[in-house]
Amino acid sequence: xxVMTQSxxxxxxxxxxxATLSCGASQSVSINLAWYQQKPGxxxxxxxxxxxxxxxxxxxxxxxxxSGTEFTLTISSLQSEDFAVYYCQQYHNWPPWTFGQxxxxxxx
Amino acid sequence: EVHLLESGGGLxxxxxxxxxxxxxxxxxxxxxxxxxVRQAPxxxxxxxxTALGSGQNTYHADSVRGRFxxxxxxxxxxxxxxxxxxxxxxxxxYYCAKDGTTVGYMDVWGKxxxxxxxx
Numbered sequence: 001x002x003v004m005t006q007s008x009x010x011x012x013x014x015x016x017x018x019a020t021l022s023c024g025a026s027q028s029v030s031i032n033l034a035w036y037q038q039k040p041g042x043x044x045x046x047x048x049x050x051x052x053x054x055x056x057x058x059x060x061x062x063x064x065x066x067s068g069t070e071f072t073l074t075i076s077s078l079q080s081e082d083f084a085v086y087y088c089q090q091y092h093n094w095p096p097w098t099f100g101q102x103x104x105x106x107x108x
Numbered sequence: 109e110v111h112l113l114e115s116g117g118g119l120x121x122x123x124x125x126x127x128x129x130x131x132x133x134x135x136x137x138x139x140x141x142x143x144x145v146r147q148a149p150x151x152x153x154x155x156x157x158t159a160l161g162s163g164q165n166t167y168h169a170d171s172v173r174g175r176f177x178x179x180x181x182x183x184x185x186x187x188x189x190x191x192x193x194x195x196x197x198x199x200x201x202y203y204c205a206k207d208g209t210t211v212g213y214m215d216v217w218g219k220x221x222x223x224x225x226x227x
Contacts, residue, residue, distance in 0.1 A: 032210075032212065032213075034212075034213035034214070036153075036214075038153075042219075043203055043217040043218060043219055043220055044145075044153060044203070044214075044217055045217070046208075046213065046214060046215045046216075046217075049208055049210070049213040049215070050210075055215060056215075087152065087153055089153075089213065089214075091210070091211070091212020091213050092212075094158075094167070094211075094212055095155075095158070095167040095168075095169070096155055096167075096169055096170070097143070097155040097158070097212055098155065099152060099153045099154070099155065100152075101152050102152045102153075
């Protein structure tokens with residue numbers, strides 16, 4: 001099973017600043033990596049798939065990068081609606097499909 | 109518009125059974141893998157089970173294998189999760205999710221249905 005590790009657990013950011021979230025895989029997942037956003041009381045929403053491809057309707061301030069075992073989600077100029085929990089997920093070796101433990105982006 | 113609607117959650121005693129359903133609309137259901145993902149209170153996301161498009165290939169997490177069974181009815185655009193031998197640790201919100209063009213990432217999610225296992 002591929003273990004996904006996200007850091008940091010919590011990121012405090014001021015509105016308008018950028019945020020950089022990291023996701024590591026215990027073995028290579030190529031670019032088979034997705035990012036999701038989840039707000040309290042809501043279902044997750046797909047942001048990024050293929051490590052860097054934005055899903056339909058996702059603003060350009062969200063960008064993903066990386067391959068192999070190291071990945072980054074960057075949110076530029078954070079808006080109020082971006083404060084949420086973010087999860088990475090690998091779909092390279094399955095089953096199982098595995099998620100990271102999440103990074104909470106909170107208002108500083 | 110793609111839409112997923114889960115139902116069937118509720119309160120059940122340990123050892124009991126429950127059947128979750130997910131009604132899908134707005135896309136050609138049989139063309140896509142469908143998954144169940146759960147989230148225990150205050151915890152992260154955990155993949156539970158996936159059924160590929162034809163329904164002939166299904167996969168289950170180790171934590172539920174032998175107790176849960178995923179299935180799909182492509183004639184009714186419905187995904188199901190039959191749960192038995194329920195444990196307290198199965199308490200969670202269960203989400204139905206549609207896979208994208210590549211099996212494995214989930215591009216549309218339902219709002220979820222809550223399962224509580226307690227005596």
